[in-house]
Amino acid sequence: MTWLDRSIMNTRGVAAGRVGSTHELTEAKQGTFHFTMGPYSQPVLHVKPGDRIVVETRDAFGGAVKTEQDLPSKVLKMPFVNPQNGPIMIEGAEPGDAIAVHIETMKPRGPNPRGTCALIPFFGGLSNTSLTATLNEPLPEIVRKIDVDEQGVYWSKRVTLPYRPHIGTLSTSPEIDSINSLTPDSHGGNMDLPDMGPGSITYLPVRTAGARLFIGDAHACQGDGEICGTAVEFQSTTTIRVDLIKGWTLEWPRLENEFMIMAIGSTRPLEDATRIAYAELVMWMEKEYGYDRWDAYMMLSQCGRVRLGNVVDPKYTVGAGIDKTYLAR
Numbered sequence: 001m002t003w004l005d006r007s008i009m010n011t012r013g014v015a016a017g018r019v020g021s022t023h024e025l026t027e028a029k030q031g032t033f034h035f036t037m038g039p040y041s042q043p044v045l046h047v048k049p050g051d052r053i054v055v056e057t058r059d060a061f062g063g064a065v066k067t068e069q070d071l072p073s074k075v076l077k078m079p080f081v082n083p084q085n086g087p088i089m090i091e092g093a094e095p096g097d098a099i100a101v102h103i104e105t106m107k108p109r110g111p112n113p114r115g116t117c118a119l120i121p122f123f124g125g126l127s128n129t130s131l132t133a134t135l136n137e138p139l140p141e142i143v144r145k146i147d148v149d150e151q152g153v154y155w156s157k158r159v160t161l162p163y164r165p166h167i168g169t170l171s172t173s174p175e176i177d178s179i180n181s182l183t184p185d186s187h188g189g190n191m192d193l194p195d196m197g198p199g200s201i202t203y204l205p206v207r208t209a210g211a212r213l214f215i216g217d218a219h220a221c222q223g224d225g226e227i228c229g230t231a232v233e234f235q236s237t238t239t240i241r242v243d244l245i246k247g248w249t250l251e252w253p254r255l256e257n258e259f260m261i262m263a264i265g266s267t268r269p270l271e272d273a274t275r276i277a278y279a280e281l282v283m284w285m286e287k288e289y290g291y292d293r294w295d296a297y298m299m300l301s302q303c304g305r306v307r308l309g310n311v312v313d314p315k316y317t318v319g320a321g322i323d324k325t326y327l328a329r
Helices: 008-012 270-288 293-303
Strands: 022-025 045-047 052-057 084-090 098-108 114-119 142-149 152-154 166-171 188-190 200-205 213-219 236-245 254-256 260-267 305-310 316-323
Touching: 008 098, 008 200, 008 236, 022 045, 052 084, 052 213, 084 236, 098 166, 098 213, 166 200, 213 236, 260 270, 260 305, 270 293, 270 316, 293 316
Parallel strands: 022 052, 045 084
Antiparallel strands: 052 236, 084 213, 098 200, 098 236, 114 142, 142 152, 166 188, 166 213, 200 254, 254 260, 260 316, 305 316
């Protein structure tokens, strides 16, 4: 029995580990990509719990930054960045449920795949921004193109970075609001969490009928914090499998992989995002793993792990996790 057989998705999901039909969500089938996640856009695909979806994602720049001479300030129109595939409707999903999204594989797309990293004026963790206004001039605008394959991310002749892809933006729809694709919140969104890659399952709250799943913003690699504001952004072919967990009401996204469970919080300031994540993890351990609340709180002070998603978006993202070894009864 594998960890996936024992996962929350496979033990509590409607599909119970069974794999259903496979759907292709190509760029052509997607047609219009979205820059907000909400209840008002036209669904592009209807699937059943257990179905597999092969998604062609665009990079965060929508393919507009083709060369190192294509400065984002010249070729992009903010806030039309971070294009999203979807919405994908999951049969039977109703408010109060949760959906599970298992990322199976992520592959670079195109005949000569290249990723893009950029310094963008008034954007990034070490730059003045509209939310942290100063009288300083913006940092220089620089574009870097990087060759990418499944063996590595070829930063320079000197440095090859590991290919560790993840999905930067994964989301269900809020109940009434339509939230831009740069902003993470309790629905998910632009969390930029490096753990959200192949071999992970993300659990998202359902707040509208069908859940309305959005996905995009693939990263070939990214450090904690995404400090300059961009990862190695690339277009991908990402294969996911979805399931539905009835009656599992979540306030914030959660994540599971072979080794740990993680609760995810997004807000500013950074310490409040950390508080959300840890508070959610404590209550998860209390409700579903037989821990006393205060014992869990004290124990996490000894063995809890924090993962920093981003410190650059309108809201920051933090994941708080615990090794599954400590959850065994």
